[in-house]
Amino acid sequence: METQLVLEKWPGAVSTVSIGAKKEEGGTRSCSIKIGGESALPLLFKEGSIPNKPKIAFEVWDIAPCDWPEELLAAYGEEINDPLAWADKCVNKYKAELLCVKMQGAHPDFGNKGTGESAKFISRLLSRVNVPLVIIGSDDDTKDNLIMPAVSEAAKKERCIIGCAVQDNYKTLAASALADGHSLIAQSPIDINIAKQLNILISDMGLAFERIVMDPTIGALGYGLEYAYSIMERARLAALSGDKTLACAFICFIGQEAWKTKEAKSSIEQGIVWEAVTASSLIQAGADLLVMRHPKAIEKVNNFIEILYSTPRL
Amino acid sequence: MFIIGELINGMYPNIALAISSRDKKAVQHCALEQLACGADALDINCGPGSKDPLIDMPWLIETIQEVTDKPLCLDSSKPQVIKDGLKACKNKTIINSTTADREKLDILIPLAKQYKSKLIGIAISKKGIPQNKDQRLELAALIITYCAEKKFPVEDLYLDPIAMPINVAQAQARDILECIREFKILSEPAPKTVIGLSNVSQGLHAHSLINRTFLTMAVDYGLDSAILNPLDKKLMDSLITAELILNKNIYCDSYLEAYRKK
Known part of the structure; x- marks a missing residue:
């Protein structure tokens, strides 16, 4: 007798976020990329619609990275010291579909770049590359509240994702996202209750849930990955059950977590695997957008995504 | 709910x-x-x-x-x-309601089928209001059997154990709550359950408090649906909180607002 699979039917769906505005939409990007939109748990294709594959954004900075392992830096060659050339290499050599630019140079300890300089960098980046952008601050709340409004305005109408809003500091970023037509990253510290609360606070400011992308905060393989996994799973189950306040796409900062680990730092081969395994595990937890660092790890994960989405489906 | x-x-x-x-x-x-x-x-x-x-x-x-x-x-x-x-x-429609009497079931079940309507079935018959749990279960089983015979989908049937004012039938309140749970195991697929909440407190001084306390308890017995006054904010807040405590929704500080945004 043939085994009958028990299929779940879900009433809810994750909202779809478009990143990047093309010319006809008022922007200058070469394409617009969609993430989210699923009405089933990850990879359970028969239970609902999974219209968009997970996407990978190459992480670039506005300065040469200071705490990346030497061998990771070496993957980008000389260009790593010139952020615009680095971004260009990601797009033209490694065929990046998306970039995630971190404004690390604005941090008081890493150059303390001013508002004008930061905004100018984004304008130049937008003319140098034409892929959609994710733009995040320097992790210094006070400084980010100064530079991010200008950075956001420099990318007005480009339909970026900007971030990261947190429970104690979300108003400035939410106002910028609203004013300039971007989506917003809502970051919570591996805590589903705070994730939900922050989404509500942001939506109370007038930014629709459909324009929020959740960063659940992740841990790399061996460093709490399973905590992130279970938070993401719980949020996704709630979303699919109809809880709109949690029905947002996930962004996961894979590279920054994976390359912190001593295992990744101990050898480049192991580092690439560490980053790739962290990413592929979280794809199965529902990650929609992965921010990664090493081109080889990205290549591996892209291949993995292709296999997952092209294999005959059970 | x-x-x-x-x-x-x-x-x-x-x-x-x-x-x-x-x-x-x-x-x-x-x-x-x-x-x-x-x-x-x-x-x-x-x-x-x-x-x-x-x-x-x-x-x-x-x-x-x-x-x-x-x-x-x-x-x-x-x-x-x-x-x-x-x-x-x-x-979409819900027929409110049929009793467990054949002459009503004979008319209302075909109507529900014809109009693809859901149907509320009350555990009551022309013999009167049941006096205990067994009588309620018997009447509920009769309605379910009749629906199954007439090929009406049992999951579209909402069974009402018929709530009684607490001053009229205090001894029956527990029976009524237990029926909510036991109706669900009368068939597979299970029927849904519903109560007309205001009956519990009809004519009583503390009607709002009694309603929300009864509803909170009924939520724990697995009640699927209730006919109630949604403008009673305390009642709605109690309902939302009861469902939260039973882990039906994820907590956040603004969980009342979050529920209402759903």
Whole structure:
């Protein structure tokens, strides 16, 4: 007798976020990329619609990275010291579909770049590359509240994702996202209750849930990955059950977590695997957008995504 | 919890007046207010004062359908009123209600099938109100069996154990709560359960407190649906909190607001 699979039917769906505005939409990007939109748990294709594959954004900075392992830096060659050339290499050599630019140079300890300089960098980046952008601050709340409004305005109408809003500091970023037509990253510290609360606070400011992308905060393989996994799973189950306040796409900062680990730092081969395994595990937890660092790890994960989405489906 | 707002009922003077004076605005306002406060569906009852429910019911339905496409719960003990109401419905419907009497089931089950309507079945018969749990279960089983025979989907059947005012039948309150759980195991797929909440406190001083306490307890017994006053904010807050405690929703500091945003 043939085994009958028990299929779940879900009433809810994750909202779809478009990143990047093309010319006809008022922007200058070469394409617009969609993430989210699923009405089933990850990879359970028969239970609902999974219209968009997970996407990978190459992480670039506005300065040469200071705490990346030497061998990771070496993957980008000389260009790593010139952020615009680095971004260009990601797009033209490694065929990046998306970039995630971190404004690390604005941090008081890493150059303390001013508002004008930061905004100018984004304008130049937008003319140098034409892929959609994710733009995040320097992790210094006070400084980010100064530079991010200008950075956001420099990318007005480009339909970026900007971030990261947190429970104690979300108003400035939410106002910028609203004013300039971007989506917003809502970051919570591996805590589903705070994730939900922050989404509500942001939506109370007038930014629709459909324009929020959740960063659940992740841990790399061996460093709490399973905590992130279970938070993401719980949020996704709630979303699919109809809880709109949690029905947002996930962004996961894979590279920054994976390359912190001593295992990744101990050898480049192991580092690439560490980053790739962290990413592929979280794809199965529902990650929609992965921010990664090493081109080889990205290549591996892209291949993995292709296999997952092209294999005959059970 | 599937919430059916109870306020469009000719038993209430404002609705009785709206019906007799054909005041559409008053009815529509009452409908929208209940939906805004969390009702998923609206009960419609012409009330005892209606001289011609065969005309009043379709008028109420058409009036409400002008402002919402939410399900309507056609509330009458007269099958002909239900039938004429169903004819006027574009929205999804719930028939409220059949008893466990063959002559009613024979009319209402085919109607429910014909109009793809859900059906409320009350554990009551012409012999009167059941006096204990076993009698309630027997009547519920009779309705389920009849639905199955007539090929009406049991998951579209809402069984009501018939709540009694707490001063009239205090000893039965626990039976009623236990029926909510036990009705669900009478068949596979399980029927749904519903109660007319206001019955519990009819004519009593602390009606709002009794209603919300009873509802909180009923949520724990697995109640699927209730006909209630959604404008009672404390009642709705208690319901949301009860469901939260049972882990049906994820907590956050603004969980009441979050529930209402759903």
